[in-house]
Amino acid sequence: MKKALILTGFNPYVHTGGIETFTKILINLLESCNIKPDVICASDFRNTCNLNNEFIGQVYSAGRSLLSIQSGTYDFVVANGYYGGGYLPKNLKTFTIFHSTHAGYADALKGFIPLSTYLEIRYIIGELLEQSSASGARILAVSTQVKSELQGYYGLEDIEVISNPVDTSFFFRLYDKEELRNKYGIPQNQKVVLFVGRWEISKGRDIVERLMQELNELFWVIVTSTGGETFPPEGENITTLSGLNRAKMREIYSLSDFMLFPSRYEGFGLAAAEAMACGLPVIGAPVGFLEGIYLKTPFSTMSIPIDLPDKNEIIAKIKDSIHKLFSDEHLCEEISEKGRDIIVKNYSVTTWQERMKNILCLN
Amino acid sequence: MSELNDIGYELPDIKRALILAPHPDDETLGCGGTIALYSGKIVFTVIALSNGEAINLPEGNKADLRKKELRDAMEILGVRDIIFLNIPDGKFKEHRDEIKKKISEIFLLKEPQIVFSPSPLDLHPDHRETAMGCIELVEKFPSTKIAFYEIYNPIRFNTLIDISKVVETKKEALTKYHYSMLKKEDIFISSVLSLNRFRSLFTLKNSYYEAFWMPNAIQDIEDVISWFTCGITHSSPEDRLLGTIRVVDSLLHHMREVEEELKGKGGLIDDLTSKLNEKEEIIYGLQNQIRLIEASVFWKFARRFHRKKDRLLPEESLRRLLYERIICVLKNRLF
Numbered sequence: 001m002k003k004a005l006i007l008t009g010f011n012p013y014v015h016t017g018g019i020e021t022f023t024k025i026l027i028n029l030l031e032s033c034n035i036k037p038d039v040i041c042a043s044d045f046r047n048t049c050n051l052n053n054e055f056i057g058q059v060y061s062a063g064r065s066l067l068s069i070q071s072g073t074y075d076f077v078v079a080n081g082y083y084g085g086g087y088l089p090k091n092l093k094t095f096t097i098f099h100s101t102h103a104g105y106a107d108a109l110k111g112f113i114p115l116s117t118y119l120e121i122r123y124i125i126g127e128l129l130e131q132s133s134a135s136g137a138r139i140l141a142v143s144t145q146v147k148s149e150l151q152g153y154y155g156l157e158d159i160e161v162i163s164n165p166v167d168t169s170f171f172f173r174l175y176d177k178e179e180l181r182n183k184y185g186i187p188q189n190q191k192v193v194l195f196v197g198r199w200e201i202s203k204g205r206d207i208v209e210r211l212m213q214e215l216n217e218l219f220w221v222i223v224t225s226t227g228g229e230t231f232p233p234e235g236e237n238i239t240t241l242s243g244l245n246r247a248k249m250r251e252i253y254s255l256s257d258f259m260l261f262p263s264r265y266e267g268f269g270l271a272a273a274e275a276m277a278c279g280l281p282v283i284g285a286p287v288g289f290l291e292g293i294y295l296k297t298p299f300s301t302m303s304i305p306i307d308l309p310d311k312n313e314i315i316a317k318i319k320d321s322i323h324k325l326f327s328d329e330h331l332c333e334e335i336s337e338k339g340r341d342i343i344v345k346n347y348s349v350t351t352w353q354e355r356m357k358n359i360l361c362l363n
Numbered sequence: 364m365s366e367l368n369d370i371g372y373e374l375p376d377i378k379r380a381l382i383l384a385p386h387p388d389d390e391t392l393g394c395g396g397t398i399a400l401y402s403g404k405i406v407f408t409v410i411a412l413s414n415g416e417a418i419n420l421p422e423g424n425k426a427d428l429r430k431k432e433l434r435d436a437m438e439i440l441g442v443r444d445i446i447f448l449n450i451p452d453g454k455f456k457e458h459r460d461e462i463k464k465k466i467s468e469i470f471l472l473k474e475p476q477i478v479f480s481p482s483p484l485d486l487h488p489d490h491r492e493t494a495m496g497c498i499e500l501v502e503k504f505p506s507t508k509i510a511f512y513e514i515y516n517p518i519r520f521n522t523l524i525d526i527s528k529v530v531e532t533k534k535e536a537l538t539k540y541h542y543s544m545l546k547k548e549d550i551f552i553s554s555v556l557s558l559n560r561f562r563s564l565f566t567l568k569n570s571y572y573e574a575f576w577m578p579n580a581i582q583d584i585e586d587v588i589s590w591f592t593c594g595i596t597h598s599s600p601e602d603r604l605l606g607t608i609r610v611v612d613s614l615l616h617h618m619r620e621v622e623e624e625l626k627g628k629g630g631l632i633d634d635l636t637s638k639l640n641e642k643e644e645i646i647y648g649l650q651n652q653i654r655l656i657e658a659s660v661f662w663k664f665a666r667r668f669h670r671k672k673d674r675l676l677p678e679e680s681l682r683r684l685l686y687e688r689i690i691c692v693l694k695n696r697l698f
Contacts, residue, residue: 119615
């Protein structure tokens, strides 16, 4: 039996981020191909090199632990982005998949975060760890945006784009909306806005907070994932949920009227893709895979110009999109149907599995 | 040798320098000429890490003898500031943390712009340990430059200081180290001056030079050793990566501390700004009052009266006398 090693940040069965979801799907793929995957999580390691940034020390230690693995123990290694940073030089056949670039992420957040944090993300995680994670590996990127960032920031070449998979056979709209809203204690007579992601500035929490104050006729469902900066506000029109499994996520996508996705940076934007698979219109920033989506009609009306310097203009544009969505039933239906079609056609697990098998030479 | 084109012939324009001497005499052997040459421009502090008590001679209180010799030599070179760290001679490795802590405190106190250290490739283990500690310290004080000097073996250098004018002074200072130089100072002196003389090979001038390597930017130990050995030493890529991460991580840690400090002072700045605003409002109010007074009939009348006062009340006239008396009475009553 072949063996593979996956190098990642956090336990995919405990944490709920995009990389963890990807890792679980990858594990399923490998097992279906009769390959036994072992997973190494940086968070399980100690910061043995005594860096001031504890987690970077853990990432380095995790990567370095691979150097003591004898050749032949594993047939190949898959490293998730910078989590493979300490794994240098590569003594095993390695694929590094970039779900984002931290240089791009840092630049998107410049001005919102302290300079020291910007430099740490940009240079230690980006320039040093991501570059070394790519060194000697076959490089994969989850979107054309990430590919061009890898080329532009790090001068990397020979990058293959393989979009993140969405399980479209699971993520589809459930039609008992009334019952679902009752289940989660959400009113029937209000429009429901959904936000999914870490409650932090990079995900546009400041924009959501403003809109919560200004659009109190809407009901807000906030689904937070682990590792946010702070907690969402509380209120009569707000429900905050966290740690939801995918079955519950499907219910939440199905009971909502639209998703607000004002993220300042995404490598792919898996939550938005899952929402679209469930037929939920997404009013979002043109980041990750959404960059290509918002170039097309009728989706272009739902695009948020998140990089405008004047936040009032961003807010006004979102309000305009919400108005268009609720005042034009036909538009809403078209976005819902075409949105799912795009996800099924381009980002389904089946499509991804075939491509990934080719890349990993599993056929 | 193309790198000869990049050699500097003077110290940077600085005011404060530290000299790390693992034992009394190292500072004079390695950079005595430079100290003598610059002692009018630069305030040198010599740190004697040990008192050199492990010297292989039988008699006397070795530590005291060597400390005295250092003081005498420094008097000749024009150095007044000497600090003794009293680290046990020959046991620097075991006292690494203590050395770093003590020198770090001196860094904070003296704020040196440059620190002179033996090279990390020197034959003496205490010298190498001093260099290692110094490199780690300079990583934490990135505004301080480092200059490596040579003692027991020639080093790769990028700076040559022509000490020909002060070579006799250096020699005189070295003669003070009779005991430290195992009573064979003539051999020590001729050897070290031969090393200084040998550096003429690179300039083809009839001179004496002290050689230093002064890196332009902060370097970690790996980089320093790699430079000294012309890149012949080869550390593993994972170690080099970690070395680089360590340097950046350390710099960012300090930056974060400064950011926190600034954030803490934000409240004070806000307070002072609001006080300034209050004062400006008072000034604005007073300016308005002045404008109102200036626009009043009384003020206009007073100004016109003052302009025509000498014509209406000529000097030494009875009217003027009467006017001045009335004014005097009014002033006395009012004030």
